[in-house]
Amino acid sequence: MSNVDAVKATNDDATICKRWAVNKGYWKDDYIKFFCRSCERKAPEISRGYYARIAGIRHLLDQFLQISGSPCQVIDLGAGFDTLYWRFLDESISVSRFVDVDFGDVTSRKCHVIKSTMPLLEKLHSDDFDVQFSKTDLHSSVYHLVAADLRNVEELSQKLGSALIHFKSKYSSFAEQF
Numbered sequence: 001m002s003n004v005d006a007v008k009a010t011n012d013d014a015t016i017c018k019r020w021a022v023n024k025g026y027w028k029d030d031y032i033k034f035f036c037r038s039c040e041r042k043a044p045e046i047s048r049g050y051y052a053r054i055a056g057i058r059h060l061l062d063q064f065l066q067i068s069g070s071p072c073q074v075i076d077l078g079a080g081f082d083t084l085y086w087r088f089l090d091e092s093i094s095v096s097r098f099v100d101v102d103f104g105d106v107t108s109r110k111c112h113v114i115k116s117t118m119p120l121l122e123k124l125h126s127d128d129f130d131v132q133f134s135k136t137d138l139h140s141s142v143y144h145l146v147a148a149d150l151r152n153v154e155e156l157s158q159k160l161g162s163a164l165i166h167f168k169s170k171y172s173s174f175a176e177q178f
Contacts, residue, residue: 011080021047073171104147
């Protein structure tokens with residue numbers, strides 16, 4: 001297994017661990033079940049670690065949203081099967097753009113799940129913008145899922161441009177897995 005394949009595989013392991021932690025009540029996530037059907041038992045230390053990561057990122061994003069004072073942009077680098085955008089919607093947290101970025105193999109699978117799961121897909125529709133899918137990318141009025149190798153800055157910049165990121169406006173980028 002190459003280093004890149006190992007990095008991609010962390011998405012599947014993280015999703016299983018998050019599903020178990022949510023199942024045990026560490027935090028609420030009504031959407032993780034769509035990305036991971038099985039709920040394999042994990043040690044409590046694993047669940048606590050994921051809870052700390054999720055809570056830490058969420059705390060920093062909440063502070064950013066409060067300080068920014070206006071709808072801003074969020075970029076999740078190495079997003080995997082993260083469901084934060086849908087959880088934001090459930091909490092009526094408004095952003096002007098939300099972009100998930102990951103390797104094409106991962107985004108392709110995520111596109112497929114979103115496209116075939118009505119509770120996910122229906123939250124992306126708006127009256128003035130149809131959801132657009134390609135094999136690896138998805139674009140809605142606010143949410144964008146793009147395939148890019150983070151080591152390739154030119155590709156990443158092009159993909160963020162396709163998601164209509166405005167770098168002169170306020171934005172927060174994070175990478176939970178690093």
